[in-house]
Amino acid sequence: MNTQEKLDILSADAQYDLSCACGTKNPLEHRKRNDTGDGWLYPTTTASGGAGIILKTLMGNRCANDCKYCPLRAQNDFRPVALSPFEMASFFYEFQLKRPLLGIFLSSAVMGDAEKTMGLLVSTAEILRKHFRYKGYIHVKIIPGASRASIDAALSYASAVSLNIETPGARHFSKLTDRKDYQKDIIDPLAYIGKQTGPGARYKKVHTSSQFIVGASDENDKEILLYGSRMYSELSMGRLYFSAYQSGLGDPSIPGEQRIDPPLSQSMLQPLLFDEETLGKPVRSDGLLVREHRLYQADWLLRRYSFSYEELLFEKDGNLSLEKDPKLVWAEHHPDFFPVSVKRGTKEQLLRVPGIGPTYASRIVKGRRDSAISSLDDLRFPPASLQKARKFLQL
The missing domain is CATH 1.10.150.320 (Photosystem II 12 kDa extrinsic protein)
Known part of the structure; x- marks a missing residue:
């Protein structure tokens, strides 16, 4: 396969990351999932709050981890594809010369182990910066379990980095994977990133983000937002995202096995409309997607409206109201x-x-x-x- 054929597969596999599901009324900020040849383009929100289109794909799709929410997990059957650092860097550089892009989002399945995969991601960023003299936006996904040396290398080339927290706490995390350690692979690297990018730190200009997988365990919104508020206050986190879990956590008819649903339909990939001034109204009745939307609304209250976590109001089950946005509930x-x-x-x-x-x-x-x-x-x-x-x- 040539590079574009590989990207067609890898960018399709990147669709399972549904962060930014709450779009805006601007159609330019919506995901592009179509047949026009640019299906790997994806909206992102910059540190300043603006939006743009980035090239978002994977370096490789054969993962060594067993995350139960991910169709690319180990043991699943699909066609493995990978790009070399120079192949990815040169394609992106030539591509962005032909059409305006905000930048590139470098991510990957865990190919072999965390350090090997981080080496591929960092090498791609290094080639773009040094060989192509690219000065634009580079987002590097930090692989769970990455060493401090690998994180430092990523920070030295990246405009932004992210490491997904996935769940609020080790108990929920244990339901999603048997191979990753919550403290060692997630929390410790997040804390280190926070120290390296906080006020006065060496990489304070590098934007940071993380993501929760909503509904993959039995966590509630109160737990998610408690962790989220502490990530903002204690880890200097720049932005949090929430991704609705789109596959069943397990099929009772197959004990111990994970059921992977068919690929997401086009309708499921359409973003919820989000209006900053009204804090939005969900446009679908699907409970989990509305729940995701409410979490984004509550997150906006914490980040942009000077609300504290203690002021958020929850239902008896610990979740936000599905009928009313959290600001109206407070009022x-x-x-x-x-x-x-x-x-x-x-x-x-x-x-x-x-x-x-x-x-x-x-x-x-x-x-x-x-x-x-x-x-x-x-x-x-x-x-x-x-x-x-x-x-x-x-x-």
């Missing part, structure tokens, strides 16, 4: 906080109002300095946002 449980004055409310107070996000809150604060606001209609919000906010505001 309905705090009637004493409302209504917020449009003329005197601080930006922080306005951010607590359902339907108002950072953009609209800043617009109100700036606009009332320039001219008098005599009616809520003067705010010129979209009708849906204004309708949601109206009962929580006063002039």
